[in-house]
Amino acid sequence: MRRRLARLLSLLLLTTGTALGQTSTGSVSASASDQPSLTNMTGRSGCQSSTTTATWNWTSSATPSTGDTYRLAVYSSSSGCSSTVPALGTSNAVLNSDVLATPGVATGSYTPVSVSQMASAGGVTNCDYAYDQTVAMCVYIIYASGTTPALVATGTFNFQLAIPPAPVINSASPETSSISVNVSAGSQTDANHQATSGVTIEVLCYPATTGSSGSLTCPTPGSGTPVTGNPGNITCGGLTNFTPYCIQATGVSQAGNESDVHTTYPYTVTPEPFLSFWQVYKTDGGVENGGCSTGGAGAIAPALVAIGLLGLRRRKS
Amino acid sequence: MRRAALAALLLCAASGARAAVDRDNSTSSGRWGAFQLSFSTFAPNIDSEFTNGTQPYETVFGTTRPLLVQVLFSRSVWISQVGSLDVGLGIGYWKANGTGYSASSGQGSQGGSTSLTILPVQLAVGYRFDVFYDQWGIPFAPYLRGAIVGDIWWTSGQGAGSFSPYPANAQGTTWGWAGTLGLALVLDALDPSMARQMDYDTGINHTMLFFDFTRESVNNFGAGNSWQLAPSYWMWSAGILFVF
Numbered sequence: 283m284r285r286r287l288a289r290l291l292s293l294l295l296l297t298t299g300t301a302l303g304q305t306s307t308g309s310v311s312a313s314a315s316d317q318p319s320l321t322n323m324t325g326r327s328g329c330q331s332s333t334t335t336a337t338w339n340w341t342s343s344a345t346p347s348t349g350d351t352y353r354l355a356v357y358s359s360s361s362g363c364s365s366t367v368p369a370l371g372t373s374n375a376v377l378n379s380d381v382l383a384t385p386g387v388a389t390g391s392y393t394p395v396s397v398s399q400m401a402s403a404g405g406v407t408n409c410d411y412a413y414d415q416t417v418a419m420c421v422y423i424i425y426a427s428g429t430t431p432a433l434v435a436t437g438t439f440n441f442q443l444a445i446p447p448a449p450v451i452n453s454a455s456p457e458t459s460s461i462s463v464n465v466s467a468g469s470q471t472d473a474n475h476q477a478t479s480g481v482t483i484e485v486l487c488y489p490a491t492t493g494s495s496g497s498l499t500c501p502t503p504g505s506g507t508p509v510t511g512n513p514g515n516i517t518c519g520g521l522t523n524f525t526p527y528c529i530q531a532t533g534v535s536q537a538g539n540e541s542d543v544h545t546t547y548p549y550t551v552t553p554e555p556f557l558s559f560w561q562v563y564k565t566d567g568g569v570e571n572g573g574c575s576t577g578g579a580g581a582i583a584p585a586l587v588a589i590g591l592l593g594l595r596r597r598k599s
Numbered sequence: 600m601r602r603a604a605l606a607a608l609l610l611c612a613a614s615g616a617r618a619a620v621d622r623d624n625s626t627s628s629g630r631w632g633a634f635q636l637s638f639s640t641f642a643p644n645i646d647s648e649f650t651n652g653t654q655p656y657e658t659v660f661g662t663t664r665p666l667l668v669q670v671l672f673s674r675s676v677w678i679s680q681v682g683s684l685d686v687g688l689g690i691g692y693w694k695a696n697g698t699g700y701s702a703s704s705g706q707g708s709q710g711g712s713t714s715l716t717i718l719p720v721q722l723a724v725g726y727r728f729d730v731f732y733d734q735w736g737i738p739f740a741p742y743l744r745g746a747i748v749g750d751i752w753w754t755s756g757q758g759a760g761s762f763s764p765y766p767a768n769a770q771g772t773t774w775g776w777a778g779t780l781g782l783a784l785v786l787d788a789l790d791p792s793m794a795r796q797m798d799y800d801t802g803i804n805h806t807m808l809f810f811d812f813t814r815e816s817v818n819n820f821g822a823g824n825s826w827q828l829a830p831s832y833w834m835w836s837a838g839i840l841f842v843f
Contacts, residue, residue, distance in 0.1 A: 556711025558756025
């Protein structure tokens with residue numbers, strides 16, 4: 283089952299625009315902090331967001347007077363900011379009410395704004411996109427004097443929707459109370475798996491279940507706390523010896539979007555106590571005990587090395 | 600293949616003869632030491648102490664010979680027209696990775712990563728016959744070297760915990776000796792003018808490629824409670840040597 287997790291990051295772009303003869307050089311940006319997961323972000327099943335609200339701030343090209351207010355609107359990136367201010371209550375005006383401006387101060391911030399509302403206003407109607415989606419943010423000033431409202435700040439907000447390729451489990455080796463899993467980044471090249479930068483791997487080792495016929499089965503996806511690492515060797519520790527474990531790996535993009543799951547099913551790996559080399563050597567009857575050299579003969583060597591070092595130093599001096 | 604090697608040898612010899620004409624030792628910088636980097640494949644003969652048929656090293660690490668990388672920095676203590684007597688200190692790095700076997704079901708079930716790492720430290724005294732190139736223009740420098748070797752070693756691995764009466768890992772130092780016979784190819788002969796320029800720029804008198812064989816014994820000079828960390832064979836090494 284493919285899951286989509288859209289985490290939202292803010293991007294700040296400085297752009298210019300013109301509204302009613304007034305030049306707009308202000309900017310607006312939004313940053314979404316982590317919030318409890320919001321499912322069905324835009325009303326489409328399977329599309330998830332880990333954020334619900336975003337803080338937005340702006341620098342306006344206009345200096346407000348007493349009683350002036352700001353209004354934030356969002357449009358699709360293709361249409362861009364409208365030259366006319368949308369009315370409150372319409373889909374593009376993402377605030378319930380305007381923000382009262384501080385006279386003479388052309389910057390400010392406001393929280394919160396609904397991320398799902400921004401997605402809807404910007405035309406991001408579902409998460410089934412191959413690439414990240416950007417919407418246009420627009421701040422208008424509503425003059426108390428009755429002058430025609432003006433667009434005074436513009437910016438963008440990025441919805442990171444691309445998912446990484448599914449990783450590949452190359453091998454899984456049993457260790458004592460652990461399993462060493464070798465994972466490489468996936469190589470899916472289709473348009474829907476474009477997040478390949480900064481991908482981390484989550485490996486989950488979970489106990490296999492015994493079916494009615496006595497055979498081992500692996501419920502997929504498994505549950506538990508995964509181990510996070512980079513492609514290569516990742517070790518699941520703290521496992522129970524002599525218990526068969528199922529293994530699955532998932533790629534996670536920098537934005538937190540998860541790839542398809544790769545699993546070793548139907549193969550399971552069973553950790554058990556394995557002797558180290560030293561234990562094998564001693565079990566077989568090896569005479570070496572470790573430590574520094576033993577016996578008179580062994581003591582001669584370090585003495586010779588010390589003499590050699592002294593000789594080199596004297597000659598050098 | 601053999602013909603190609605012979606041709607290469609003749610080419611070296613020919614260029615060496617030409618180099619004998621081109622060389623001008625009076626312009627070379629003073630000589631005072633050498634540095635070499637060598638590579639070899641190595642496997643300690645740990646299993647030699649077992650007469651009961653068990654082979655713990657081979658069981659865990661197999662029969663492969665991992666790469667041993669060594670460096671040796673030498674100071675020339677006596678230089679004559681015949682050659683150079685060098686005293687040097689060296690260190691190397693070698694590591695073998697393998698898998699143990701189950702403490703409960705035996706060798707039929709292998710698993711568990713484990714390794715043996717050795718840092719061979721040596722105090723070496725060697726003599727290199729520079730006369731072949733310096734006096735006669737033949738671009739070869741045979742050499743021999745003796746060394747006191749201290750193998751600093753440690754093992755790693757998770758181990759079987761309470762399933763084994765022995766600790767998972769150990770470390771120590773094992774001492775021994777080594778003797779080396781080798782031959783170096785003096786690369787200066789290929790382009791004497793470049794070699795002179797390199798000497799002028801960096802102080803490196805000669806650059807050589809070498810190949811040698813080493814016989815050693817590293818078991819605390821025969822102590823009864825020591826394992827053997829030397830290989831069971833004449834170990835070859837190849838590398839590059841800078842004389843400065």
